[in-house]
Amino acid sequence: LIELKNMYKTYSMGEVSVPVLKGISLTINNGDFIALMGSSGSGKSTLMNILGCLDRPTSGEYHFEGEEISSVSNDRRAFIRNKKIGFIFQNFNLLPRTSALDNIIMPLSYTAEHLSSEDVRKKGMELLSLFGLEERSHHEPSQLSGGQQQRIAIARSLVNNPPILLADEPTGNLDSKTGEEVLEIFNRLNKQNGITIVLVTHDNKVAAHAKKIINIMDGVVAPSKGT
Amino acid sequence: LIELKNMYKTYSMGEVSVPVLKGISLTINNGDFIALMGSSGSGKSTLMNILGCLDRPTSGEYHFEGEEISSVSNDRRAFIRNKKIGFIFQNFNLLPRTSALDNIIMPLSYTAEHLSSEDVRKKGMELLSLFGLEERSHHEPSQLSGGQQQRIAIARSLVNNPPILLADEPTGNLDSKTGEEVLEIFNRLNKQNGITIVLVTHDNKVAAHAKKIINIMDGVVAPSKGT
Ligand SMILES: Nc1ncnc2c1ncn2[C@@H]1O[C@H](COP(=O)(O)OP(=O)(O)OP(=O)(O)O)[C@@H](O)[C@H]1O
Ligand SMILES: Nc1ncnc2c1ncn2[C@@H]1O[C@H](COP(=O)(O)OP(=O)(O)OP(=O)(O)O)[C@@H](O)[C@H]1O
Ligand SMILES: [Mg+2]
Numbered sequence: 001l002i003e004l005k006n007m008y009k010t011y012s013m014g015e016v017s018v019p020v021l022k023g024i025s026l027t028i029n030n031g032d033f034i035a036l037m038g039s040s041g042s043g044k045s046t047l048m049n050i051l052g053c054l055d056r057p058t059s060g061e062y063h064f065e066g067e068e069i070s071s072v073s074n075d076r077r078a079f080i081r082n083k084k085i086g087f088i089f090q091n092f093n094l095l096p097r098t099s100a101l102d103n104i105i106m107p108l109s110y111t112a113e114h115l116s117s118e119d120v121r122k123k124g125m126e127l128l129s130l131f132g133l134e135e136r137s138h139h140e141p142s143q144l145s146g147g148q149q150q151r152i153a154i155a156r157s158l159v160n161n162p163p164i165l166l167a168d169e170p171t172g173n174l175d176s177k178t179g180e181e182v183l184e185i186f187n188r189l190n191k192q193n194g195i196t197i198v199l200v201t202h203d204n205k206v207a208a209h210a211k212k213i214i215n216i217m218d219g220v221v222a223p224s225k226g227t
Numbered sequence: 228l229i230e231l232k233n234m235y236k237t238y239s240m241g242e243v244s245v246p247v248l249k250g251i252s253l254t255i256n257n258g259d260f261i262a263l264m265g266s267s268g269s270g271k272s273t274l275m276n277i278l279g280c281l282d283r284p285t286s287g288e289y290h291f292e293g294e295e296i297s298s299v300s301n302d303r304r305a306f307i308r309n310k311k312i313g314f315i316f317q318n319f320n321l322l323p324r325t326s327a328l329d330n331i332i333m334p335l336s337y338t339a340e341h342l343s344s345e346d347v348r349k350k351g352m353e354l355l356s357l358f359g360l361e362e363r364s365h366h367e368p369s370q371l372s373g374g375q376q377q378r379i380a381i382a383r384s385l386v387n388n389p390p391i392l393l394a395d396e397p398t399g400n401l402d403s404k405t406g407e408e409v410l411e412i413f414n415r416l417n418k419q420n421g422i423t424i425v426l427v428t429h430d431n432k433v434a435a436h437a438k439k440i441i442n443i444m445d446g447v448v449a450p451s452k453g454t
């Protein structure tokens with residue numbers, strides 16, 4: 001499904017270079033459920049942004065369903081991103097003066113012109129209920145708790161039924177019970193719907209829900225172990 | 228040091244009321260190290276914002292060092308907030324187009340007119356080193372990882388040497404090693420410098436570092452247990 005070959009990413013800040021990914025190679029197969037771990041600042045979000053077509057590598061290849069996409073047009077990457085990938089940001093990235101419901105259904109405005117606005121709204125309310133937040137549908141992000149914002153970001157990533165879900169620390173703001181409910185949803189999506197999941201986490205208990213753990217260390221993939 | 232008596236907080240959104248705190252009473256003594264726990268949306272950040280003089284209760288009393296401050300002037304509350312309280316926000320609240328170093332030393336511009344700008348800068352660099360981020364001093368928040376931003380927010384809360392530290396989920400974005408380093412710093416501040424700490428966390432392992440755990444449930448304090 002996805003193959004990264006010898007991927008490098010260096011940020012440049014004027015005259016200063018910040019090398020982060022230093023030759024990442026990895027394969028993600030259809031139906032995988034992978035936990036990505038590594039210390040703070042090791043490059044996990046950087047890797048996720050590249051996987052999610054939100055950023056380009058400095059060098060190296062990104063094969064997506066057989067197509068090399070690291071240097072294709074922005075339009076092509078935006079198409080893939082909107083159609084194929086659900087992304088949960090580490091800092092949520094919700095739209096500020098926008099209700100929880102409208103935040104959740106936002107991706108459908110790019111991809112689902114055939115759905116009636118009533119169907120769209122219904123889908124959004126279903127996702128709100130799935131995450132126990134139907135009573136907060138009209139709240140804006142500043143009127144939600146941290147963990148509620150996180151769940152809205154998760155719901156939004158699922159509204160398009162994406163075949164691939166990239167989740168950057170999706171349970172960091174959740175108590176263990178609420179976190180377990182979210183992981184249970186991910187498990188079901190992976191086992192029943194065959195959705196491929198890459199999940200960044202700092203928590204070993206969360207990582208244990210995945211089928212495989214990949215560790216990032218010094219900008220490369222450390223030897224991975226199965227769970 | 229701090230006493231809350233029968234504290235209520237209800238948010239009003241037009242015609243809708245959202246009751247959150249429903250009669251919180253608690254005492255925080257000098258030198259306490261308290262972990263505040265409760266499920267997502269239970270009111271922990273709401274309580275922390277009231278403790279930090281960032282928000283006022285709907286009713287009830289807030290006694291701070293013997294002074295009832297829930298209804299005193301904004302100026303008085305701002306004075307207490309700047310001089311006495313270090314606050315670590317759940318979403319960091321760093322200034323966007325501002326370097327890590329400048330973010331850290333920002334509180335000193337309100338409170339430390341007697342320090343030379345060289346001393347201020349030196350203090351900021353010491354805190355950056357304490358958190359292992361001296362090489363990131365010139366990065367803006369968007370050029371930092373989630374856990375690095377969290378550590379900058381933590382450093383900023385300490386720059387004033389506050390007698391009270393309010394930390395809203397300070398390790399959520401940190402791997403266990405980096406999180407342990409932060410908690411070690413908190414431990415030292417509490418044991419050696421006598422700083423009073425209230426720390427919100429979802430993680431039982433983090434809560435175990437505190438001397439006492441307070442649980443918030445259905446808007447009130449559930450029976451607390453020692454650690
Ligand atoms: N735009 C940028 N410009 C310069 N450096 C950057 C930029 N974005 C990130 N970095 C640096 O790249 C490194 C990797 O960042 P990244 O966000 O990928 O880490 P991470 O593994 O997700 O960390 P965390 O667990 O703390 O979220 C960090 O040291 C960070 O300071
Ligand atoms: N400005 C607001 N207007 C209306 N409701 C609000 C507002 N801010 C918070 N709330 C609601 O108040 C409740 C408590 O929020 P709070 O942020 O205190 O929870 P929390 O315990 O910190 O949760 P988390 O663990 O997810 O951070 C939530 O249900 C939230 O939706
Ligand atoms: Mg990250």
Ligand SMILES: [Mg+2]
Pocket residue numbers: 145146147271272273317395
């Ligand atoms: Mg909170």
